[in-house]
Amino acid sequence: MTTDKGSTRYHHGNLRPTLLSVARALLEEGGPTALSLREIGRRAGVSAPAAYHYFNSLDAIAAALAEQGFAELGESIDAALAGPRSHLLAGGIAYVAFARSNPGLYRLMFGEGFQAYSKGNEEIRTLRMRVYRQMKDDLEKRLAPGDVPNAALFLWSLTHGLALLMIDGQVEAGADPDAKVEEILRLVGMGLPAAR
Amino acid sequence: MTTDKGSTRYHHGNLRPTLLSVARALLEEGGPTALSLREIGRRAGVSAPAAYHYFNSLDAIAAALAEQGFAELGESIDAALAGPRSHLLAGGIAYVAFARSNPGLYRLMFGEGFQAYSKGNEEIRTLRMRVYRQMKDDLEKRLAPGDVPNAALFLWSLTHGLALLMIDGQVEAGADPDAKVEEILRLVGMGLPAAR
Structure with missing residues (x-):
């Protein structure tokens, strides 16, 4: 859903998804710290009280x-694991691809910027x-039960x-970031001889 | 260096380390978003202009x-790799131990909270x-040159x-977190059969 900044008015009925859509765009523009109820309301073209009716705090909208x-x-991840390439690797590639496509959202999902409103959000x-x-x-189908917890944390x-x-742009992924991710995740199966 | 909140006055000569020490304590108490020049000055018992003389922005103190x-x-990491247990594993254990001992600082080192002042801080x-x-x-001593970049990124x-x-408290590390870290890092050498 796209919104023309401040120029459109919404029926109350579809305000919640509009606010979320606007907030998500803001998140991807400026990261988790850029979220603000005032700015979300402004972009959705609604008054603060109208926005508050749906989300009474920044915490609520972030959650x-x-x-x-x-x-x-x-x-x-489900789609990747169920796909024709049914393999652990496909799940890992899908995981990283999601984060790369939604960097602001991914950071928020792991609590960044949340500190200001509610850190230990259960x-x-x-x-x-x-x-x-x-x-x-997924690992339980592939490994002995005792090996699953550490393997899952490792992955x-x-x-x-x-x-x-x-x-974070900390990695030179080259021309084909997906191929780089796959190369790295392939090492999961092989292990590093240097660490033996 | 410890400071009695607001009760001690410092000579200008040692104000810089004092401000850093106070800022670091604040960072570990409340995370990167808790850093504020005003609060740092208050805790160091100095005026804002005195603090500004050393750090003219929050960005400067964060850097x-x-x-x-x-x-x-x-x-x-150097100490771990040079130690009696000279092994890649020791370097990885030291890395995670540093982060666990300095969680606020570690987050700051990877840019969290920095967004507000200077995200792409070169x-x-x-x-x-x-x-x-x-x-x-370290990997260059242990692996063929062509394998080093991906192995380093993997680690x-x-x-x-x-x-x-x-x-983030996302992991149940049990009674001995160091042992858990070691178990996970040992998988680096072994690889996961399920991913082959």
Whole structure:
């Protein structure tokens, strides 16, 4: 959904998705710290009280955005794991691709900028655990039960770290970032001889 | 260096380290978003102009803190790699241990909270690359040259992601977090059969 800044008025009925859509655009423009209820209201062309009717705090809108993000990330991983290339690698590639396509949202989903409103947001923590469980469920089909927890944390750490380093522009990914991600994730299966 | 909040006055000569020390304590109490020049001055017991004489922006003090952090992290990795247990694993363990001991500083070193003052701070980016080069230098002694760049990015992603998930309290590390870190990093050498 696109909005013409300040020039459009919405029926109350569809204001919630409009506010979320506007907030998400703002998030991708300026990162989690750029979120502001006043600016969201301004861009949606509604008064602050109208916006407050739907989200009574920045925390509430951030939590709703994170929920949206985790739902999309979960679907994306599910689709990758169920795809023709049914392989752990596909899940990891989908994970990093989601973060790269939604850098502001991904940072928010991991609490960045949240500190100001509600750091230990339990709701977000629960959503994060759902993605973790998704990885674990897949690993349970492939590994001995005792190996699953560490393998899942290993994979999550790797994909989370790689996603953030790429989002931060800290990594020279070259002309084809997807190929770079795949090269890195292939090392999961091979291991590094140097670390033996 | 410790400071009694607001109760001590310092000679100008040692105000810079005092301001940094106070800022670092503030950072660990409330995270990068808690940094404020006014609060730093208040805790150091000096006027805002006196503080401004040393750091004319929050950006300047954040950059100085990050520089301090990268120097300490670099020393810690060097010491681990040179130690009796000379092994890649020791470097990774030291990396995650540093982040766990300095969570606010570690987040700042990777730009969190910086957005408000100066996101693409080139100085910080250069410091980060120095740590990356340190990992690469060590890997060059252990791997074929062509394998080094991806191996370094793989290791950095894994340690960065694991550090952040632990800092965020997202991981149940159990009674002995150091042992958990070691278990995860041992998978680097073994690889995951499920991903082959």
